Amino acid sequence: MNHLAELDALPCAVIVTGPGGAMLFINQWAQTAFGLTAAALPDRLDQLLPRAGQIFLQTHILPMLRNEGVVKEIYLQVKGAAALQIPMLLNAQQGMFGDKACYRWVLLPAKHRAEFEQQLLKNRQQMQEFARAAESDRKILQTVLDGVKDVGILALSAGGSIEFANIGAELIFGAEAQALTKSRITDWLSLPDDILHTLSLTAESNGNQLSAVQYDIETELQQNDGRHIAVQLQLRRLAPQQTLKSLSYIVIVTDI
Amino acid sequence: MNVLQRNNVKITGSKSEPIIMYAHGFGCSQAMWAAVTPAFEHCSRQVLFDFVGSGQSDISQYSFSRYADLNGYADDILEICDALELSGDIIFVGHSVSCSIGILAANRRPGLFKSMILLGPSPCFLNMPPDYAGGFEQEDLAGLIELMDQNYLGWANYLAPVVAGAGTDPVIAGQLSDSFCSTDPVITRHFAQATFFADNRADFAKLSVPALILQHKEDALASVAVGQFVHQQIKNSQFVILDVAGHAAHMSHPALVIDAMQHFLQQELHC
Numbered sequence: 001m002n003h004l005a006e007l008d009a010l011p012c013a014v015i016v017t018g019p020g021g022a023m024l025f026i027n028q029w030a031q032t033a034f035g036l037t038a039a040a041l042p043d044r045l046d047q048l049l050p051r052a053g054q055i056f057l058q059t060h061i062l063p064m065l066r067n068e069g070v071v072k073e074i075y076l077q078v079k080g081a082a083a084l085q086i087p088m089l090l091n092a093q094q095g096m097f098g099d100k101a102c103y104r105w106v107l108l109p110a111k112h113r114a115e116f117e118q119q120l121l122k123n124r125q126q127m128q129e130f131a132r133a134a135e136s137d138r139k140i141l142q143t144v145l146d147g148v149k150d151v152g153i154l155a156l157s158a159g160g161s162i163e164f165a166n167i168g169a170e171l172i173f174g175a176e177a178q179a180l181t182k183s184r185i186t187d188w189l190s191l192p193d194d195i196l197h198t199l200s201l202t203a204e205s206n207g208n209q210l211s212a213v214q215y216d217i218e219t220e221l222q223q224n225d226g227r228h229i230a231v232q233l234q235l236r237r238l239a240p241q242q243t244l245k246s247l248s249y250i251v252i253v254t255d256i
Numbered sequence: 257m258n259v260l261q262r263n264n265v266k267i268t269g270s271k272s273e274p275i276i277m278y279a280h281g282f283g284c285s286q287a288m289w290a291a292v293t294p295a296f297e298h299c300s301r302q303v304l305f306d307f308v309g310s311g312q313s314d315i316s317q318y319s320f321s322r323y324a325d326l327n328g329y330a331d332d333i334l335e336i337c338d339a340l341e342l343s344g345d346i347i348f349v350g351h352s353v354s355c356s357i358g359i360l361a362a363n364r365r366p367g368l369f370k371s372m373i374l375l376g377p378s379p380c381f382l383n384m385p386p387d388y389a390g391g392f393e394q395e396d397l398a399g400l401i402e403l404m405d406q407n408y409l410g411w412a413n414y415l416a417p418v419v420a421g422a423g424t425d426p427v428i429a430g431q432l433s434d435s436f437c438s439t440d441p442v443i444t445r446h447f448a449q450a451t452f453f454a455d456n457r458a459d460f461a462k463l464s465v466p467a468l469i470l471q472h473k474e475d476a477l478a479s480v481a482v483g484q485f486v487h488q489q490i491k492n493s494q495f496v497i498l499d500v501a502g503h504a505a506h507m508s509h510p511a512l513v514i515d516a517m518q519h520f521l522q523q524e525l526h527c
Contacts, residue, residue, distance in 0.1 A: 020501040020508060044501065046476050051392055052399030054476040055452070056407075058503035059283035059352075066507045067287065075407045077399075117406055 013078070013088070013107040016097050021045045021062075024097055030107070035081025045105065048078050050085060061092070065103060069094045075114065078107060087114035152253035155238075157246050160185045160199040164247075172231065172255050174223040185251065190220045195235065199249075213237035213249070218256065232256050257317065259339040263332055264312045267340070268293070269301035274524050275342060277303040279333065281352030281376070281504075282451045285311025288351065291510035295518070299527040300347075303340065307332055307357075309443035318443055325450050326353070330360035337368060347521060348465075349373040351506060352477065353451040355486075356459070363462050370524070372467040373517055376503050377486050378478040380455040388457065391479055397452045404445055460489040467493040468520040470513060474501040494520065 007014050013030035017023055021044045031038065034048055046054045053076050064071045070093040080086040088107040095104050145153055145166040152169030154162050165173070165180040173180060173188055185191070185199075195215055215235040220228050234252040259265070266286065276296060278289045286304040293302055306313040307329050322328040337346065348369045350358040355377035362369045380390045381397065467490050471483030480497065487495040498505050498512045506513045518527055 022501070044474075050399060051396035051476075052403050055392075055396075055400050056403055058475075058477050059281070062502060063284045063288060063504055063507060066504075067284075075403070077403065114406065121405055 012109070013105070015045065015105040015107070016102050017045045017105065018097075019066075019101050019103065021057075024100075024102060033080060033086060033109070034078060050077055050079060053077055061090070065092055065094065075110070075117070076107070087111050089113070150254070152251075154180070154185065154251040154253065155247045156185055156199075156249040156251060158199075158248040160249075169253065172223075172229075172253055173221065174225055174227075179224070188221055188223075189231070189233065189253075190222075192217065192219075221253065230256050259335045262308060262314045262317045263305040263336055264314075265303065265305045265336055265340070267301065267303050268297055271301060273299060273301045274347060275303060275345065276300045276347045276349060277333075277337075277342075278305075279348070279350040279354035279358055280306065280310065281350075281354050282447055287311065288504065288507055289349075292349075292506050292513055292517075295510075295514040296525065296527060299525045303336070303342075305332070305336055307447075309440065309447060315440060315443070318440075320446060323443075323446060323450060326357050326360055326454050326456065329354075329357040329450070330364065333357065333361040334365060334368075337365075342368075344368055345370045347371050347373070347524065349375070349517070350377075351375045352378070352503065353454075356454060356456040359456065359459050359463050362465050363459055366464070369465045371521070372463075372465050373470065373520065374467055374486065375470045375506060375513065376472055376475060376478045377460075377469060378482050379457045379460045379486060379489070381452045381477070382455065384455070384457075388485065389479075389481060391477070391482065392452065397448075400452065401445055401448060404441060404448060407441070457485075457489065460486060463490050464492065468516065469493055469495045470505065470516055471495065471497045472500045472502060472505055473497050475503050477503045 007025075008028035010027060010029060013033065014025075014027040015023070015030060016025040023041065023043055023045060026036070026041060030036070031041070036042070042048055046057055049057060056076070061071055061074055070091075072091050074090040074092075076088050076090050077085040078088050087110045089110045090105060090107050092103055092105045095102050146168075148166065149168050149171060152172040153164075153166040154169055155164035157163055161184050162180050162182075165177040167177075169180060170177055186196070191199075195217075198213055198215075213235070214237070215233070217233050219231060219233055221231045222228055232254045236250050238247055238250055264286070278286065278293070280286050280288050285306045289304060293304070296302060309315060309318045309323065319328070322331065337343070344367045346369050348358045348362070348371070350372070352375070355372075355374040356379055358369070358372060358374070362372065378390060380388065381392045382390045383393060384390065469483055469487050469490070471480055472478070473480070483495065483497070487493050496516050498509065498516065500509045500512060502508050518525070
């Protein structure tokens with residue numbers, strides 16, 4: 001088998017064109033897959049492409065090929081036999097065809113890959129919709145929580161780190177939410193031993209053994225500027241399955 | 257905001273020489289002019305730039321509302337001229353959609369351009385029967401958008417915004433790749449919509465600046481019939497058909513483009 005016959009036997013399209021796109025060689029696999037007859041081969045590469053592909057060829061592929069000498073992994077649809085379009089992956093590079101400058105084009109069928117990628121794009125679109133819905137829900141929740149300006153609402157991790165603080169908490173603690181969420185509840189409030197014990201137990205067991213924890217106490221809060229104020233504190237255990245983040249407690253603080 | 261940085265403006269040549277401003281088409285960047293500009297470097301002051309969202313422009317300045325149609329790109333041109341304090345006598349050279357963008361800028365600011373060279377212009381890529389055949393149907397262009405969605409250019413960037421939670425007007429961050437034609441796929445898609453769904457036929461008819469139309473002999477994007485339509489619309493225009501197959505003679509056959517430009521500009525340039 002000679003080299004040309006080897007090219008014809010390859011299970012992909014092998015095409016050679018001049019720099020302007022004039023067809024110099026097209027292998028047998030391509031002729032069959034693209035529904036071409038030897039008597040009526042296209043003169044130019046772009047005749048193999050649907051209109052969308054022709055634009056992409058002119059605006060992206062050929063400029064890149066001219067400038068960089070090579071293009072890799074370009075997704076294209078090629079006109080196939082029986083009016084079908086064949087999803088293909090294209091690699092191309094500059095070369096010499098005898099003594100003429102040429103471009104060599106190799107197109108691999110990529111039907112399954114294209115389906116997979118279409119699914120990825122579909123999933124991406126779906127994720128965007130989910131993200132938009134989640135953001136909208138978050139804004140509603142934030143608006144509700146921030147609407148209660150005379151009550152501080154905190155969410156704590158199992159060990160007592162502050163994971164969330166509303167505007168009410170910012171006002172009562174005299175600190176921004178960003179600062180609050182970098183601290184622990186014990187940095188601000190004097191807590192009785194039984195609460196401290198509960199927090200340490202929760203941290204050790206990751207909260208799994210504790211279910212109904214409920215405290216209602218009056219205590220002292222040291223504000224950001226060092227002033228001390230009396231507050232009422234309500235601490236409630238959150239059911240683990242109710243939260244996505246590792247939140248274990250909700251704390252309501254009221255200036256009294 | 258520094259417009260010259262935003263649009264990656266590059267200037268060569270003496271201030272005393274005539275000004276040539278080059279605008280690239282949809283797809284790549286100012287690098288597309290690299291084979292043409294050396295022919296004019298000793299006889300002109302050359303201004304090259306990337307539209308925001310293309311090439312090495314500042315992608316963070318991309319606005320989906322501003323660039324929803326070609327007028328936003330015309331704003332880029334006018335703002336670059338303002339930043340360079342260029343108020344007139346500019347020779348504008350545009351490729352493909354930049355011909356339309358340049359004409360929008362010219363109509364908005366009469367006197368800014370002394371002459372225009374339009375390479376592969378198309379005022380409207382869509383067929384508008386019965387009077388006009390731009391060459392493409394709506395479904396062809398929808399297919400182009402789908403093709404670009406599924407392509408690999410910048411895919412990592414394309415998938416990334418989901419992680420952050422994309423809004424209706426996604427924030428574009430980071431830098432475009434150094435690769436010649438690699439642009440952010442979200443922006444490219446948006447630019448494609450602005451380009452291929454535009455109808456600027458009436459704007460071409462309003463142009464009063466002398467223009468040279470350089471038409472590719474075989475061009476799948478802008479046919480000879482489209483070029484002839486442009487010639488009819490622009491009263492003070494010359495029409496030259498280049499013996500070129502394709503849509504980018506400035507890259508594939510720069511000598512032909514240079515010859516045509518030099519001939520057209522012989523009164524203004526002494527190269």
